[in-house]
Amino acid sequence: MITKVLSGDVAIKEGATLIKSGEVVAFPTETVYGLGGNALAPNSIAKIYQAKGRPSDNPLIVHVSCVEDIYPLVREFSDVNRMLADTFMPGALTLLFPRSEQVPIEVTAGLDTVGIRIPSCAIARKFIAACGVPIAAPSANASTRVSPTTAAHVLEDMDGRIPLIIDGGESEVGIESTVLDLTCDIPTILRPGAITAEMLAGVLGEVKTHKGEVISSAPSPGMKYKHYATTVPMVIAANMQSLLAEYDRAKSQGLDVAALIRSQDACMMDGRKYIELGKTDMEVCKNIYSIMRDAEKSTQHIVCIHLGDEGICRSVMNRLNKSAGGKIV
Ligand code: AMP
Ligand code: MG
Numbered sequence: 001m002i003t004k005v006l007s008g009d010v011a012i013k014e015g016a017t018l019i020k021s022g023e024v025v026a027f028p029t030e031t032v033y034g035l036g037g038n039a040l041a042p043n044s045i046a047k048i049y050q051a052k053g054r055p056s057d058n059p060l061i062v063h064v065s066c067v068e069d070i071y072p073l074v075r076e077f078s079d080v081n082r083m084l085a086d087t088f089m090p091g092a093l094t095l096l097f098p099r100s101e102q103v104p105i106e107v108t109a110g111l112d113t114v115g116i117r118i119p120s121c122a123i124a125r126k127f128i129a130a131c132g133v134p135i136a137a138p139s140a141n142a143s144t145r146v147s148p149t150t151a152a153h154v155l156e157d158m159d160g161r162i163p164l165i166i167d168g169g170e171s172e173v174g175i176e177s178t179v180l181d182l183t184c185d186i187p188t189i190l191r192p193g194a195i196t197a198e199m200l201a202g203v204l205g206e207v208k209t210h211k212g213e214v215i216s217s218a219p220s221p222g223m224k225y226k227h228y229a230t231t232v233p234m235v236i237a238a239n240m241q242s243l244l245a246e247y248d249r250a251k252s253q254g255l256d257v258a259a260l261i262r263s264q265d266a267c268m269m270d271g272r273k274y275i276e277l278g279k280t281d282m283e284v285c286k287n288i289y290s291i292m293r294d295a296e297k298s299t300q301h302i303v304c305i306h307l308g309d310e311g312i313c314r315s316v317m318n319r320l321n322k323s324a325g326g327k328i329v
Contacts, residue, residue, distance in 0.1 A: 003159050005151050007167040012123070015166050016130035024048050026140040026154045027127050028168025029119040031092050031177050031193065032147040032289065033154050034063065034137030035162070036127075039073075045106040045136055051161045054143040059109040060136040061094050061177070062116045065129040070116050073134060075100050080182060080204065087203050090120040092177045092194040107136045117177055123168040139176060140165075144229050146296075146323070149174050149289045156293075174286035175319055180207070192315035194285065209314070228323045230292050234302040235327040236320055240268055243305055246329045247272055250301045258295045260304035273299070281312050288316055292323065303329070 006014060015025040024037040024047045035052060037044035039062045049056050064070055067085050071077060074097035084095060099114040108114050116134075119125060128135050139147040142157040151167035158165070178193030180200060188208040189197055197209045237243035243259055250257045251272075259274040262284070266276060275291050277284040284307060295302050304320055306328070307313040321328075 001160055001163060003155065003162055003165060005155060005165045005167050011164070011166040012127050012130050015127055015164055016132070018163055019044075019131040019133070019135070022047070023164075024051055024162050025127075026148075026151075026158060026162060026165040027124055027135075027137070028121055028151070028166060028171060029063075029124040029137075030121040030172040031119070031175065032149055032171050032173075033140040033151070033165075034124075034135075035140035035154075035158070036063065036131075036135040036137040038131070039063075039107055039134040039136035040102060040104065041133075042104045042106045045104065048136065048138065051158060052138060052141070052143045054138060056106075057109045058138075059111055059115060060107050060138050061179075062103065062107060062114055063124070063128055063135045063137050064116060064118055065125040066118065069134060070097070070118075073100055073103050073114060073116060074098060078182070080187075083203055084180070084182075084200075088195055088199075090118040090125065092120070092173050093117065093200075094177045094179045094191075096179070096181045096183055096190075098183065113181075113183055115179060121168065121172070123166065127166060144227065146228055146230060146289050146292050147176060149286075153290070153293060170286075170290075172286065174288060174290075175315060178315070192318045194312055194315065196311045196315065198311060228289075228292075228319045229325075230296040230302060230323055232296050232300050232302060233327075234292075234304060234320075234324045235329050236306050236317075236324045237303050237329050238306050240265055240305065242329045243303055244268070244270075244272070246303045250303070255301045256299045257301045257303065258299040260291060260295065260302060262305060262307075265305070277305075277307075281307070281316075285312050285316050288319070 094117040096113045148154045149171040178195040179191040263276040
C-alpha cells in the first residue's frame with residue numbers, strides 16, 4: 001500500500017472518503033497525531049489495531065467535533081460532564097462515559113465505558129465533521145513506540161500500512177490527552193495530560209491523581225503496557241548532578257550518550273553532548289516526543305533530567321517514566 005501525505009482541504013476530502021469506505025487515516029490533533037477509523041464500524045476498528053500492532057484489550061478514544069455528537073454515544077450526560085465540557089471542550093481532555101449501544105465493544109475493549117474527546121485542533125474537527133461519523137483514534141505510532149507529533153513521525157511508523165496521512169504541521173500540546181474517569185466516587189485521572197489535576201480540581205473540587213509509575217494492573221487497561229518507549233535505553237536523572245554522573249558512567253563504557261536537559265542547564269554540560277528540551281514547561285511538553293525520536297536515532301543511551309512533579313511536568317514525567325521503564329538515577 002502506498003501511504004500518501006496530503007494537507008489542506010484536499011486531504012480532508014480524501015480522508016473523509018477513505019473513512020466512509022472503512023479505511024483508516026492518520027490526522028493531526030493538538031495533542032499528538034491520531035490513527036482514525038469509523039468508531040461505529042467494527043471492521044474499521046480492527047484495521048486500526050492491526051496497523052498499530054496494538055493489543056485489542058487497550059481501548060480507543062472516540063473523537064467528535066461538537067458536544068452534541070457525544071449524546072448518542074453515551075447513556076448519561078450529567079451536570080458535572082456539562083461543567084467539564086463547558087470549560088475544557090474542545091481541548092486535551094478525554095472524559096469516560098457509560099457507553100451507549102451505538103458504540104461497538106471493539107472500541108472500548110469490552111468495557112462498559114467509552115472515552116470521548118473533542119480536539120481543539122481546527123483541522124481535526126473539520127476532518128471529523130467531514131467524515132460524518134465519530135472517529136475512534138489511538139495515537140498514530142506503532143504500538144509501544146513514541147507518539148507522533150508531526151506527519152513525518154507518523155510516516156516513520158506507518159509507511160505502507162495506511163493509505164493517507166493528513167499533514168497539519170506540528171502538534172501544539174505534544175503529549176496525549178488527560179483521561180478522566182467520572183464513573184467512580186471521586187473523579188480520577190487515569191492518564192495525566194495538558195489539562196492538569198489542578199485545573200480539574202478548580203472545576204470539580206477534588207480529583208484523584210494517578211501517580212504514573214509503571215504498574216501491572218490499573219482501572220485503565222492500557223496503562224499496564226510498555227509505552228512511549230525509545231529504541232535505545234533511557235534513564236531519568238533526579239537532578240543535574242546525577243545526570244552528569246550517569247552520562248560519564250555510560251560514556252566510560254564506550255556508549256554514545258545524549259543528555260536531555262532544560263535549556264537553562266546547558267552551561268553545566270562542560271563539553272558533553274546534550275539536547276535542549278526548551279526553557280518553559282509548555283515548550284518542553286511540545287518538544288519532548290520529537291526530541292526523543294531524534295535522540296534515539298543519534299545515540300545509544302539517553303539520560304533525561306527529571307522535570308518536576310507539578311502541573312504539566314507531572315504529565316510529561318508520566319510519559320518519561322514509562323519510556324525509561326521506571327529507571328531513575
Ligand atoms: P491512546 O489511544 O494511545 O491515546 O490511548 C488511549 C488510552 O486511553 C488507553 O490506553 C486507556 O488508558 C485510556 N482509555 C480509553 N478509553 C478508556 C476507557 N473506556 N476506560 C478506561 N481507559 C480508557
Ligand atoms: Mg498511544
